[in-house]
Amino acid sequence: MILGYTLGSGDSDKSLTAFNKYFNTIATDTFSFDEDGYLIGEAPKEQLSYAKKKNINTYAVISNFGEQDFDADLAHQVMTDKLVKNRFIKQVAKVAEENGYTGVNIDLEAVYPEDRIPLSSLIKDISAVLHDNQIKLMVSVPAKTNDDKDNAWTWPYDYEKIGNYADYIQVMTYDEHGSWGSPGSLVSMKWLENTLSYSINNIKASKVLMGIPAYGYDWNLTDASKNRIVQWDEIQTLTKNDKIKPTYNKKTESVMFNYRDKNKQEHVVWYENETAIEKKTKLVKKYKLGGVSVYALGNETKAFWGAIQKGVK
Template sequence: MNKYKNLLSWVVIMVFMMTIMLPVTPAYAAFSVSDLLGQATAANDSSVATGMSTGKGMLDILLGLLLGKFFGNAFNGSTTMVTKDNSASGLINSSPKEFVGFYAEWWGADTSSYNSMVKNTDVIKTIAPFWATMQADGTVIDRGGNDHAAVVKTAQQKDMTVLLLVNNAKQDNTTAPVHTVLANPALRTKAIDNFEAYIKKYNLDGINVDFEMVPAEDRDNLTAFMRELSARLKPQGLIVTIDVFPKQNENNDVAAAYDYAELANYADKIMIMAYDNHGMWSGPGPIADIGWVENNLKYALKFIPKNKLYLGIAAYGYDWSAQGTQSLEYKAIMDLSQRYGQAVQWDDAAKSPYFSYTAADGIAHTVWFESSESIKHKLALITKYDIAGAAMWKLGEEDPGVWPILRDKFHK
């Protein structure tokens, strides 16, 4: 009997010695039975070539579980554990995500963005109110709307960052106003002076530059502008962001002015406007075909760090007919569907909803739009590629059903 006890004691001692001699597993590793079994399987597969016994794989599992339990408890609470995402991609999602709401008031009494903002303060981390337009002489025109100071105060009390969204005046002759400013160092400085004054007037947290249809020849000028803007605002603790057109190569004329890699050196956040795949300049089609969105995102990630990249998503739709193309918010689209008794269809390839109807005047219409279901598929890309977050144009136009989905992913 004593002989067996001695033998058992030696076995316990040997197992203990083997345990302490094993390499210590890093504290940040994710311990799970499936992870360990996966590692053991890989080891067993390679053992065919190396002559290692499968018994070592089983011992590794037992010792791994023991060490995992021990070190997991030891470091619990002091180290953030990397968790495996449950999305279909199966990729690791380790960074917090931010939801940005673009904010606009189309007339003085338009409170749709404000109402959406105050209802969802637990989701929205940043708003970018569309309050200013840069002119060809570097001045900044206030677009009007509701009481700016009251909006800023409400947002900041709810722990939201407020960025001034400033766009460029549209071309009304042979020379684009944005080219006039960007190509002239003195006018760039004047515009930056005016942006800074506006930000300080309303106690804003930074700026969102939304320069669109910038001539390709101004690629370096736009970069210089963002470098100078950053040098002015960032030392004051202000946030500098920019919206960019999507692209999948550098041959896209309307997006050529955005030097993704260079802009990433100066912008804290870059919102890729991955919508308007079809719009007022085209025939009917998806606002943001999921394949098109993903390809644009993958291209952007070649140049922009993922922790600075935000996926722009739409909340609206378009109605195409022989009379022209009209942009509509979700509620108006649903009203059309019900009025003409047309059920919403689903394009599974594009992951987009649509329907057609014939108006009372006999004119045929086709409507494509964004819904909670279509947006859900785009949000999955944020998880798949582990980018910084999403930016939605605009608050107040969305399908109300999208908020539970956003709340699940972006809850502050």
């Protein structure tokens, strides 16, 4: 499977139209839910119609993204309140059936550590209902190299149990470093291989989808509050500046460069170029994975998709 995540924006529509020959599945990231288990959001009808015309499979992403970030309380509510949980599961199945989705992608992030068992239970119950209706289940999980109780971000996800219930596990093998911390590769080769090794030791390899980011991070070394995501196409524009000299880091198999902005503040940017993407997607074959996922459609280029195509051959 080569999966591209779409957002509810015109940019995703453009990428879907321009690059659809490079992927066979999309996941539309347009649904969340409230504290009572009711879904919020709408299916992007035009994207689904176009995907159907092109024989592209479709998944409905359902996340616990709240007003500003992922909401642990929302996730806790649908996992632990029986009435809310049952309503949520019915809503999930209904939105998939009514919109002709191939499957559902559950994306619960920032889950409380104490909700590890309830999370696995929720996935089990969703799986049973969806499979009764011939609907596939994909679950997104943060990447990890071990099952560490002290890591509050990754501990809630019991790979083995979730992997037993789901048809696919989308491992978010990106954001090893990010705007919230110190500069570094988003997905260094050693870290990626370690996360994939852990994944396939606990999940059937053919169920595992490796993640590739279609973005980088820009760290403002003067003012960390201005750290930000930079999209793939913006990076290409930045690197056309003669004063910017991208450096390929052989240790991480990623790219970085420094620059000074108009306010004379120093920045460092890390991202994946075509060479890095091709090398990393080759791991799909090495580890006999189910495929690769890209977050997200909208700001990538033909060269980006060409690198993925070469890597998975």
